[in-house]
Amino acid sequence: MVENEFYTWVQIRNCRRFYKRYYTTNFKADQSLLGLLEIFGLLEVQAFSKYAPCALDAFSIKLESEIDISGALGSEEIQVTILKTAPHILQAFENTLIQWVKMQQQNALS
Amino acid sequence: MTIIHIKQFLEKNGAPLAWLRVQLRLLPHFNKRGFFLHSMNEEAELDDELLELIGQVLEEIYHLKLA
Amino acid sequence: MNKIDARNILRGDFYKERSAYIAAGEPGIFHCHHYNCYLQAVLLDTKDYLPNIEQVLVDSAQEVAYSQFQAFFQNTPDLDIQGRKHTVTDYFRFAGFGQIDLDRVDNKGGTVTTNSEHYGVSWKLKFGKSNQPISFFTTGFLAGATEAIYGLALGTLNAVQESCLAMGDKYSQFTLSISNSDRELTASPQEGVFQTGNLPQPTNTSIDYEAIREALIHMPIEGAANGLIDSFGVLLTRHYANYYCNISYRFLNLFMxxxxxxxxxxxxxxxxxxxxxxxxNTFGGVMQSNEWNALIKPMIKTREDWIHGIIVVVNALGWGIWQVEDLDPGKRILVKIQSGYESNAYLKKFGPSSLPISFLAAGGVAGLMNLVYALNLPERAPITLDEAVYKKISLGNDYFVPTQIKCRAMGAEFDLIEAALVRNG
Structure with missing residues (x-):
């Protein structure tokens, strides 16, 4: 596990040259996060909450096989699947996540 | 080299059920030599030809060299 | 640009009273590339003494594809040849088999070339380069589908694979021609001898079976532009239940x-x-997925709820109606299966069996218990699930071994699988 002041992450790999990171922040994902992440690809939302009251709506943002960002509105976890050969995209994602976490931290203070 | 040696080698280096895969692949060769699976004597020495066949299977399926 | 004609599109329906997905009479079930490749590899292990086994793989696919598309085209008589070709290529993509183009195929055969095909891609990923072509399913599929497109009799065409992605070739290429051999091909058993029942809602879990299955069966899981389904860390296929059953049971018959x-x-x-x-691979991938996190994890209160969570996922995969009959945490599980796809197909195609035949179900139940208790995935997730971890479970002190206690194909009312803890060493 890797930790910084904005998030922690744990990394696993699958059998197909992809890494998958599980990021956890102290804040639950909301529409403002989706607004920032949309630049990474095509956004899709699975409205699971309409099937069960405790279920969360899952989102995914995919850019072909470059990156796949997924999470759930109301969850503190975000999963990012990325090709081993695309560290620059991961960096861009992390910068975006940091930006969002900072906004949440400021909101929490005010 | 005996069957026990090979099984021990596979347990350490091979995938689960590797020995079963070898047996399935080489079943007629085992049978030809009187090794019937329901009564296999695991302490019996294997001949060179069979060992070579086993080695080829392990190389192909598991990229392993029998040692 | 042509308008997309919905009549060209073959899709199935999910029948809740049997937890089955049926498309033009063919049961479709989700399986991952690990299972697809491993099963094929085991069957190919016998090719030196069962020389027909490769043909079994091809013929089984030809029969199933032919039966499905023939049924669909019978119900869509207005479709012309181009329309029929589109149906086939679209379904191939939808089901996660890959990307094909039938422009160079006619009623006497032709060639099909692809750089994206499930078996070719998967085999190389899982096992490394092959020294022979291995896309037997696609070979047979192309022959059967083309026969249906042109209204030819089953077995009119033959197909061979000339090059293969799994061998490191840039393309997989398949050549179809009029068959000059006398193969015995038979129509698919289609839905088989199926049962109907209700999705259970056990009282000893907080997992909402109905809600989860409903959510999952409405999830759009289909091939991307490249024809591959990348989900849960694996490459999925919405495959043919009858293909798996034909190849497994024909293999056993040949073997015996x-x-x-x-x-x-x-x-x-x-x-x-x-x-x-x-x-x-599949259950493990699901348990570590975003969908699990969003839909199932909020309901989980105990480790046993993880078991229930996967059981309801299975009900959405089209494998039949699975339920936990009994669960002794960490020690033993009994899973009851109604309308299991293995028994459905076996009974229709072969009649009664003298031995238990629900192999996938048996391995699946034991594998699930290994994930939850032997590996303790609920507390350790997320972790990399690779060959090393798989081996560690197999050689570990605690390991679950399955027994099929009841088998519908042997005359029982339902399939009943037990997985019990065995202490190694």
Whole structure:
């Protein structure tokens, strides 16, 4: 596990040259996060909450096989699947996540 | 080299059920030599030809060299 | 640009009273590339003494594809040849088999070339480069589908694979021609001898079975532009239940004819192992997925709820109606299966069996228990699920071994699988 002041992450790999990171922040994902992440690809939302009251709506943002960002509105976890050969995209994602976490931290203070 | 040696080698280096895969692949060769699976004597020495066949299977399926 | 004509599109329906997905009479079930490749590899292990086994793989696909598309085209008589070709290529993509183009195919054969095909891509990923073509399913599929497109009789065409992505070739290429051999191909058993029942809602879990299955069956899981389904860390296919059943049971019949019962235990053990491989990779991937996090994890209160969570996922995969009959945490599970796809197909195609035949189910149940208790995934997730971890479970002190206690194909009312803890060493 890797930790910084904005998030922690744990990394696993699958059998197909992809890494998958599980990021956890102290804040639950909301529409403002989706607004920032949309630049990474095509956004899709699975409205699971309409099937069960405790279920969360899952989102995914995919850019072909470059990156796949997924999470759930109301969850503190975000999963990012990325090709081993695309560290620059991961960096861009992390910068975006940091930006969002900072906004949440400021909101929490005010 | 005996069957026990090979099984021990596979347990350490091979995938689960590797020995079963070898047996399935080489079943007629085992049978030809009187090794019937329901009564296999695991302490019996294997001949060179069979060992070579086993080695080829392990190389192909598991990229392993029998040692 | 042509308008997309919905009549060209073949899709199935999910029948809740049997937890089955049926498309033009063919049951479709989700399986991952690990299972697809492992099962094929085990069958190919016998090719030196069962020389027909490769043809079994091809013929089984040809029969199933032919039956499905023939049924669909009978119900869509207005479709012309182009329309029919579009149906086939679209369904191939939708189901996650890959991307094909039938422009160079006619009623006498032709060639099909692809750089994206499930078996070619998957085999190389899982096992490394092959020294021979391995896309037997696609070979047979192309022949059967083309026969249906042109209204030819089943078995009119033959197909061979000339090059293969799994061999490191840039393309997989398939050549179809009029068959000059006398193969015995038979129509698919389609839905088989199925049962109907209700999705259970056990009282000893907070997992809402109905809600989860409903959510999952409405999830759009289909091939991307490249024709591959990348989900849960695996490459999925919405495959043909009858393909799996044909190849597995024909293999067993050939094996017993050739070898007698000698080694039958080994053959069936390896078929069951396929189920374990499937469980480890697919169930493990599901348990660590975003969908699990969003839909199922909020309901989880106990470790046993993880078991229930996967059981309801299975009900959405089209495998039949699965339910936990009994669960002794960490020690033993009994899973009851109604309308299991293995028994459905076996009974229709072969009649009664003298031995248990629900190999995938047996391996799957044991594999699930291994994930939850032997590996303790609920507390350790997320972790990399690879060959090393798989091996560690198999050699670990605690390991679950399955027994099929009841089998519909042997005359029982339902399939009943037990997985019990065995202490190794």
């Amino acid at each position: 004819k050739s070898m007698g019962t000698e080694g039958l235990n080994i053959a069936t053990s390896l078929l069951i192992e396929g189920g374990r491989v499937c469980a480890f």
